[in-house]
Amino acid sequence: MAESIQANSRVFVHFTLKLEDGSTAESTRNNGKPALFTLGDETLSPGMEDQLVGLKAGDKKAFSLAPESAFGIPSPDMIQYFSRREFIDAGEPVPGAIMLFTGMDGSEMPGVVREVNGDSITVDFNHPLAGQTIHFDIEVLEIDPVLEALNADPVG
Structure with missing residues (x-):
């Protein structure tokens, strides 16, 4: 030791x-x-x-x-926009909710739903x-x- x-x-x-x-x-x-x-x-x-x-x-x-x-430091590049139809299997996104997303390489990454505006969902992948x-x-x-x-x- x-x-x-x-x-x-x-x-x-x-x-x-x-x-x-x-x-x-x-x-x-x-x-x-x-x-x-x-x-x-x-x-x-x-x-x-x-x-x-x-x-x-x-x-x-x-x-x-x-x-x-x-x-x-938060990066604007870590904020992404999705359409509501991309959430069909995940359920209704709610601002403040932390959700797991699968990256292109298959890894999982948590993101915070920042805004739900009509068909547009804003997700922040910066560390909380x-x-x-x-x-x-x-x-x-x-x-x-x-x-x-x-x-x-x-x-x-």
């Missing part, structure tokens, strides 16, 4: 993300289940990873990240927290935890 978080560490953490207005956007403490992250796998932003490197199990840290270091300064409160629980192998065949 590593003594401190390094560039490719796996870490169990409890975290709370708060917005500028003080509201909580997400918290692992609410459900009592810590998150597992692997640094370097592009799940976390480089700005977030930089804040974690060097921390040890038991460390707590509070910090803020500007939008460009957290979830990015893009453009926001985020305040983090993190507690490192474990570094490079030993994970139980799933579907492991017993040797013998």
